[in-house]
Amino acid sequence: MNKLFYPALFHKAEEGGFWVSFPDFPECLTEGDDMSQAYEMAVEALGLALVSRKEEKEVIPVPTEIDKLTPEDGTLVIVEFDLLEYQKKHNSRAVKKTLSIPEWLNEEAMAMGVNFSQVLQEALINKLNIGR
Numbered sequence: 001m002n003k004l005f006y007p008a009l010f011h012k013a014e015e016g017g018f019w020v021s022f023p024d025f026p027e028c029l030t031e032g033d034d035m036s037q038a039y040e041m042a043v044e045a046l047g048l049a050l051v052s053r054k055e056e057k058e059v060i061p062v063p064t065e066i067d068k069l070t071p072e073d074g075t076l077v078i079v080e081f082d083l084l085e086y087q088k089k090h091n092s093r094a095v096k097k098t099l100s101i102p103e104w105l106n107e108e109a110m111a112m113g114v115n116f117s118q119v120l121q122e123a124l125i126n127k128l129n130i131g132r
Contacts, residue, residue, distance in 0.1 A: 002082060002083050002084040002085075002130075003080060003081070003082050003083070004046075004050065004063070004080070004081045004082075004083060005063060005078050005079070005080050005081075006022055006024055006025070006046055006063045006078070006079055006081070007022070007023060007024070007063060007064055007066055007069055007076055007077070007078055007079075008020050008021065008022050008042050008046070008076075008077050008078070008079045009021050009022075009023065009069075009071055009072075009074035009075070009076060009077075010035070010038060010042075010074055010075045010076075010077050011073055011074040011075075013031060016033070017031060017032055017033040017034060017037070017038065018031060018032055018034070018035060018038035019031040019038075020032070020038055020041065020042045020045070021074070022042075022045075022046060022049070022079075023064050023069060024061040024062075024063060024064055025046070025049040025061070027049065028045050028046060028048075028049040029045070030042055030044070030045040039077070039079070042077075042079045043079055043080070043081055046079050046081045047081050047083075047086050050081060050083065051083075051086065051090075066078070084130060094117075097120070099120075
């Protein structure tokens with residue numbers, strides 16, 4: 001569930017540019033001076049809506065199927081959001097973990113100058129199958 005794809009409706013703004021709405025996130029609206037900027041802003045707005053719901057332990061909606069949408073006064077665009085990349089970028093502060101290992105393993109690792117934090121990070125990345 002790292003890459004998420006949600007439909008968005010891009011509407012021409014009277015003053016120029018576009019405003020963007022998401023059928024699955026009524027609270028999520030944004031705008032841009034042109035299509036490119038509007039898309040970038042849509043990605044950011046979608047990310048904020050997803051992360052906010054995740055933090056509040058609210059349900060993340062299943063994307064509406066595009067054949068069930070009627071764009072009416074807008075153009076249907078699929079917006080991609082990479083949750084893992086967002087978390088790496090915005091959630092990289094270190095957290096302290098307490099763990100236990102056998103004494104003999106600790107002594108061997110200390111004697112070899114092993115960086116425990118680095119080894120644990122690499123092992124978790126490998127175990128979770130998430131590339132850097």
